Amino acid sequence: MRNRLLVLILFVSITGCSHRYYVVRHAEKAIAPPGNEDLAKDPNLSAAGAERTRDLQERLQDAKISRVYSTATVRTEATAAPIATYFNLPIRKYSSVDTGFINELRSLKENVLIVGHSNTVDDIVNALVPSAKMTDLPETDYDNLYIIKKKGRRFLLQKTKYGAPSAVK
Numbered sequence: 315m316r317n318r319l320l321v322l323i324l325f326v327s328i329t330g331c332s333h334r335y336y337v338v339r340h341a342e343k344a345i346a347p348p349g350n351e352d353l354a355k356d357p358n359l360s361a362a363g364a365e366r367t368r369d370l371q372e373r374l375q376d377a378k379i380s381r382v383y384s385t386a387t388v389r390t391e392a393t394a395a396p397i398a399t400y401f402n403l404p405i406r407k408y409s410s411v412d413t414g415f416i417n418e419l420r421s422l423k424e425n426v427l428i429v430g431h432s433n434t435v436d437d438i439v440n441a442l443v444p445s446a447k448m449t450d451l452p453e454t455d456y457d458n459l460y461i462i463k464k465k466g467r468r469f470l471l472q473k474t475k476y477g478a479p480s481a482v483k
Contacts, residue, residue, distance in 0.1 A: 335419065335442060335462040336374060336427045338476075339435050340389040341366035342456050359392045362478070366456060369477030371396035373459065380424035383408050390429045397427050411437040420464075435460065443471045456480045 341363035346353035359367065370393065379401050384394040386407050398405045408415050411434050419426065419442065430438055432455070436448035442462050451458065457480045461472040 332463055332465040333423055334377065334425045335438075335460075335464070336377065336379070336425070337435055337438050337460040337462065338370065338393065338427070338429055339432055339451055339456060339458065340387070340393040340429055341370075343389045356388050358388055363389070363392070363456070366477040367393050367396045370459075371400055373476045374427065375400060377427075378425050379403070379427050381406060381422065381426045382429075383419075383426065384429045385409065385431065385434075387431075390431070394427060394429045411441065416441040439471065443469045446471050454480055 340359075342360045343357040343363060344353075344360040346357050374397055379397055380403070382394050382398040382401070382403050383406050384390040386409070391405055394405050397403075408428075411430070416438075419428070419438075428438055432451040432453055435458070436446075436450055439446050439448050439460050439462065442464075457475045457477050459474045459476045461474060463470045463472070
């Protein structure tokens, strides 16, 4: 009986220790009016992008998100904002996908949303799941949701979609 209890405790501790990283690219960005260099460098979201942020919030409302990360751009912060508001969380800023940031993510034991860019989402996913071997996302892709489940020492990747399909160019 004692051995069964020990096996049960071990099984629960191994299978019960899991959490998820939800990694997305920012939603669709607005096209800046000609001559407005500031908006061109850091654009707002388009109407389709604003709708996508609502779709993301709806998709993740049961995910028990405990942390939200975003770069310091208008479009990534606007993508992260509905989730942060829904879970009453601050948006934590990261500036680069470096060893320090990845180590911080790996040390967490809670569900996390990370909003990045077409050229950083793959870096985040590849750093957490080395077998993923992703490349930069196409400029027209906005509907990908990468769910990385950490279970014990293993990281498992699930590629899904959310919201309206991205426009194909």
